[in-house]
Amino acid sequence: QVLGWGYRASDQRRWAVLHPACAGRQQSPIAIAARQAIPISIPAMELIGYQNPLPGPLTITNNGHSVALTIPKYSSEEEKKGFRLPYIFGGPLDYEYEIEGLHFHWGDKNNRGSEHTLNDMRLPLEMHIIHRNKKYRNLAEALQHPDGLCVLAFFYQVVEFDAKLLTPIVKNLSAIENYNTSMQLPHTFSLSSILSGLDTERFYTYKGSLTTPPCAEAVTWIVFSDYLPISVFQMDNFRGLLSNLNLPLVDNFRQLQPLFGRRIFVRIT
Ligand code: B30
Ligand code: ZN
Numbered sequence: 001q002v003l004g005w006g007y008r009a010s011d012q013r014r015w016a017v018l019h020p021a022c023a024g025r026q027q028s029p030i031a032i033a034a035r036q037a038i039p040i041s042i043p044a045m046e047l048i049g050y051q052n053p054l055p056g057p058l059t060i061t062n063n064g065h066s067v068a069l070t071i072p073k074y075s076s077e078e079e080k081k082g083f084r085l086p087y088i089f090g091g092p093l094d095y096e097y098e099i100e101g102l103h104f105h106w107g108d109k110n111n112r113g114s115e116h117t118l119n120d121m122r123l124p125l126e127m128h129i130i131h132r133n134k135k136y137r138n139l140a141e142a143l144q145h146p147d148g149l150c151v152l153a154f155f156y157q158v159v160e161f162d163a164k165l166l167t168p169i170v171k172n173l174s175a176i177e178n179y180n181t182s183m184q185l186p187h188t189f190s191l192s193s194i195l196s197g198l199d200t201e202r203f204y205t206y207k208g209s210l211t212t213p214p215c216a217e218a219v220t221w222i223v224f225s226d227y228l229p230i231s232v233f234q235m236d237n238f239r240g241l242l243s244n245l246n247l248p249l250v251d252n253f254r255q256l257q258p259l260f261g262r263r264i265f266v267r268i269t
Contacts, residue, residue, distance in 0.1 A: 004018065004213070005018070005019075005065075005212070005213050006065075007065070007251060007252050007253070007254070009255065012254060012255055015213050015215065016215075018213065019213040019214045019215055021209065021214055021215040021216055021217060022213060022214070022215035024209065024215065024217050025258075025260040026207055026208055026209055026217040026260070026262060027208060027209045027215060027217070027257035027258075028115070028116075028208030028209045028210070028211045028219065028221060028254075028257060029115035029116040029117075029208070029211050029253070029254055029256060029257065030116065030206065030208065030256060030257055030259060030262075030264070031116070031117045031120065031256050032116055032117065032118050032119075032204050032206075032223060032264055033118075033119050033120065034119055034266065036264065037204055037264045037265060037266035038263055038264065038265050038266065039265075039266055039267075039268045040265045040266070040267065040268065041267075041268050042090075042091055042092055042205075042265075042267055042268075043090040043091060044090055044091070044200065044201050044267070045088055045089075045090045045091045045152075045200055045203065045222060046088060046089050046090040047086065047088055047191070047192070047200065048086060048087050048088065048089070049084055049085065049086035049087065050086050050190060050191040050192040050195070051190055051191075051192045052086070052190055053188045053189065053190050054071050054086070054188050054189065054190065054191065055071060055072050055073075055074055055078070055083065055085070055188070056072070056185075056187075056188040057072070057184040057185065057188070058070070058071060058072075058184070058185040058188055058189075059182050059183065059184055059185070060169060060172060060173070060176055060182065060183060060185060061176065061181070061182040062176040062177070062178065062179055062180065062181050062182075062241055062242070062249070063179075063180070064179040064180065064243050064244035064249070065212065065243070065249075065252055066103040066104055066105065066249075066252055067103060067104055067169075067173065067176065067238070067241060068101055068102070068103040069101055069102045069103065069169065070101055071085065071099060071100075071101055073085070085098050085099050086098070086099045086191055087099065087131065087134065088131055088150060088152070091203070091205060091222055091267070092205045092220060092222075092265070093150060093220065094147070095133050095134065095135060095147065096133075096134045097131035097132060097133050097134065097149070097150040098131060098132055098134050099129065099130070099131055099191075100130040100131060100132050100139055100149075101129075101130050102127060102128060102129045102130065103127075103128055103130075104125060104126065104127050104128070104238065105125070105126045105128070105211075105252050105253045106124060106125045106126075106235070106238045106239070106250065106251075106252065106253075107122070107124055107125075107250060107251050107253070108239060108248065108250035108251050109124075110124045110158050110232075110235070111124070112124070112251065112253070113125050113126065113250075113251070113253060114126035114155055114253060115153075115211050115253045115254055116153060116155075116221075116223055117256065118155060118223075118225065122253075123155040123156060123157055123227065124156060124157070124158055124230070124235055125155070125156035125230055125235065125238065126153055126154065126155055126156070126253070127153070127154045127156070127228075128151050128152070128153055128211075129151065129152040129154075129191070130149060130151050131149065131150045131151070131152070132148065132149055133145070133147055133148050133149065133150070136148055142218060143210075143214070143216040143218050144216075144218070145218055146207070146217065146218060147218075147220070148216070148218035148219075149210075149216075149218050149219045149220070150219070150220045150221075150222060151219050151220075151221055151222070152222050152224070153221060153222065153223040153224065154195070154198070154224055154228055155223075155224070155227050155228070156227060156228045156229065156230040157227040157228075157229065157230070158229075158230060158231070158232055158235060159229040159230070159231060160231070160232075161231070162229075162231075163229040163230045163231040163234060165193070165194050165195070165196055165228060165229065165230075166194060166230060166234055167234075168185060168187060168189045168193075168194070169185075169194075170234045170237045170238075171237075172185060172186075173237040173238065173240065173241060174237065174240065176241070177240060177241055177242055178242055179242060179243055179244040179246075179249075180244070194228075195228065197228075198224065198226050198228055199224075199225075199226040200224060200226075201267070201269050202224065202225045202226060202266075202267060202269055203222050203223060203224045203225060203266075203267055204221075204222075204223045204225065204264055204265065204266050204267075205220065205221060205222050205223070205264075205265050205266075205267070206221050206223075206262055206263065206264045206265065207219070207220060207221070207262060208221050208257075208262075209257075211253075211254045212254070225266075238250075
């Protein structure tokens with residue numbers, strides 16, 4: 001297998017052979033339940049620059065295990081003119097974290113697909129927006145540190161009508177049906193346009209890992225409890241993608257990981 005790892009249960013059990021961190025004690029995803037979360041008084045998340053158009057051209061890639069959006073970095077000339085990538089702080093964070101990219105995890109059926117579960121529910125789609133602690137120069141360096149990354153996780157629920165938030169991405173998925181294909185999106189968009197209407201005041205937070213190899217325990221997770229809408233038609237565009245084995249790219253979520261005494265917090269609103 002080109003990729004080196006897969007999502008079948010038998011494959012997931014072998015991740016740690018090549019990636020020892022995958023057998024660690026702070027792994028993700030986890031089951032999140034309102035009953036067991038510890039209420040804490042922390043600031044809301046500040047999502048800075050989310051309303052600005054992302055720098056272009058944006059690229060979407062079918063990497064065989066997900067579809068990922070790659071965001072170009074601003075040149076030093078653009079930085080001199082004041083352009084900055086979106087970044088976040090607040091919540092439990094002690095530092096500012098700059099956007100690195102985003103991707104999705106989804107299921108073959110509407111009753112599965114998300115990586116985290118919320119009150120024992122699996123949602124059909126979960127989006128991860130990855131941010132790197134600005135004190136680290138790149139992703140590789142950030143992965144070496146427990147405060148290296150902050151991933152914002154968003155759940156989707158299937159609705160019947162007018163779920164158009166993900167249109168800029170979803171309507172181009174047919175062009176990257178095959179594994180290892182990319183395309184440049186014809187239009188850029190803002191992150192707030194794909195999060196429109198979401199209540200960002202309510203979230204869970206805990207310390208965990210990348211949910212794929214190398215499973216680095218470098219992630220502060222922010223999991224929003226409000227759902228974003230997606231239509232069945234849009235879900236079918238994800239389900240039409242092909243994996244590296246020319247099979248439908250579906251059910252690309254990791255099994256739930258043990259807590260090992262970790263605490264999950266919920267923001268008091
Ligand atoms: S997640 O949000 O926990 N699912 C990475 C970032 C976030 C998550 C998982 C993985 C990551 O940075 N992985 C290493 C880089 N990848 C590139 C990529 O994101 O596409 C290299 C790779 O694994 O071959 Cu897949
Ligand atoms: Zn992910």
